[in-house]
Amino acid sequence: MATFTCIQVFLMAGMLITGSIVTLCKKAQNDCVVNGYKSKDHSFNHPWFQTWMMCSAQILCLIGLHIQRRRKLQEYRKEMTQNEVQNVTPKIEIGPPVHARMCQWILIVPTCCSLISVSLTGTGLLYVDASIMLMLKGSVIIFAGIFSVLFLKRKLKLTHWLGMVIVILGLVLAGCSSVFKSQGHKTIGGKTVTGIILVIGAQVVTGGQIILEEAVLKKRNLQSLHVVGMKGIYGFTLMSFIVLPVLYFLPGDNVHGSYENSVDALYQISNSIQLFMLCLLYIVSVAFYNYFAMAVVRxxxxxxxxxxxxxxxxxxxxxxxxxYYGFDKNFGEPFDKSYGILQIDGFLCLVIGTAIYKQLLDIRNFVPCRRDSENKNEQTDSFHQDSIQVTVNSDDYDDDENTKLLK
Known part of the structure; x- marks a missing residue:
């Protein structure tokens, strides 16, 4: 049984809590009804402005990068000082830590993909519940897998395809639960379908971004905080001077007739302390979530x-x-008694499909086969050989498990 250190438990808890706060804050902002710029009270429906806030939060990761680099330099100087005092010559000459230059222009391309993906997801979140949005985001493994075959010429195993099929089933169930819940309201039902399409469309862009970063950035060996921080700077610049000004003059169905009125967003934030605190909490949570997520992977x-x-x-x-049921019905989400079971089934399918895709579930446990080597035929030998190869190539098992399987 795997055991975790206190630091690892803290990192996992931090990622879980901050990630949940990010989603809840974003949905709560959409549910706020506040007086805006020369207009009556209306909802805070500014998904592109929320993307701008996300970029502002990502810039804070550069502070963590500076602290990390400074700590490595201090450790190097401390080690060199101890060697000089003890008059010890290190066996291997190690120079001071070398860091990549800060400006990496190649990051502009994945930054643009991230801006589009986050904005589409934020727009979809206006029409669907937060839990449904998170479930639909699980579709990213489908597009990432397909793109890896098309562009990276990678061969997916049976477990990958099986996981993707189960994930698709989960997406269908989760989507149907949201659509059926809005039956009887043509306007709401149409917006729900639009929201689902937007969130899934965002995952198409995210899947392409994952493949692009793997093909281009993996060879550069850049630190995660460096990548996120620079994407925040590029995104903040693009959103401030190009995207938001252009969207301001594009016609839309908002109160002021523009597609994205950032001036109205600033007025709404200044007119509501509740909305201001939600935005501030959102920015801080995004910064810490990025740090915790990278720390957990590392x-x-x-x-x-x-x-x-x-x-x-x-x-x-x-x-x-x-x-919703305990505090304020203007926030949160209700449970639909008629079709809520579909959402539960969809979530279970998404979890199972993702686990199979990531090879957390060994499908050999569900295949009836004899373990007696004397009675194995050639097909059974081939099956076990393929299964062992799948397990050995996976990073989800430790060395002891791999050794046992090979033996």
Whole structure:
């Protein structure tokens, strides 16, 4: 049984809590009805402005990068000082830590993908519940897997395709639960379908971004805080001087007739202390979530990060129900008694499909086969050989398990 240190537990808890706060704050901002710029009270429906706030939060990761680099330099100087005092010559000459230059122009491309993906997801969140949005985001493994085959010429195994099929089933169930819940309201039902399409469309962009970063950035060996921080600077610049001004003059169905009125967003934030605190909490949570997510992947594995994201869906769903039924019906989300079971089934399929795709579930346990080597035929030998190869190539098992399987 795997054991975790106190630091690892703290990192996982931090990622779970801050990630949940990010989603809940974003949805709560949308539910706020505040007086805006020369207009009556209306909802805070500014998804592109929320993307601008996200970029502002990502810039804060550069502070963590500076602290990290300074700590490494101090450790190097301390080690060199101890060697000089003890008159010890190190066996291997190690120079001072070398860091990549700060400006990496190649990051502009994934930054643009991130801006589009986050904004589309934020727009979809206006029309669907937060828990449904998180479930639909699980579709990213489908597009990432397909793009890896098309562009990276990677061969997916049976477990990958099986996981993707189960994830698709979960997406269908989760989407149907949201659509059926809005039956009887043509306007709401149409917006729900639009929201689902936007969130899934955002995952198409995210899947392409993942493949792009793997193909381009992996060779540069850049630190995660460096990548996130620079994407925040590039995104903040693009949003401030290009995207938001252009969207301000584009026609839309908002109160002021523009597609994204950032002036109205600033007025609403200044007119409501509640909305201001939600925005501030959102920015801080995004910064810490990025740090915790990268720390979990570095300290543990990407699989733990995937499991925490699944738990985040449960936590967001539970908190949303608690807020709606226990505190304020203007926030949170209700549970639909008629079609809520479809949402539960969809979530289970998404978790199972993701676990199979990540090879957390060994499908050999569900295949009836004899373990007696004397009675194995050639097909059974081939099956076990393929299964062992899948397990050995996975990062989800430790060395002891791999050794046992090979023996």
């Amino acid at each position: 300290s543990l594995t990407a699989v733990h990060s995937t499991l925490i994201d699944a738990c985040r869906t449960i936590l967001v769903w539970g908190v949303g129900l608690t807020i």
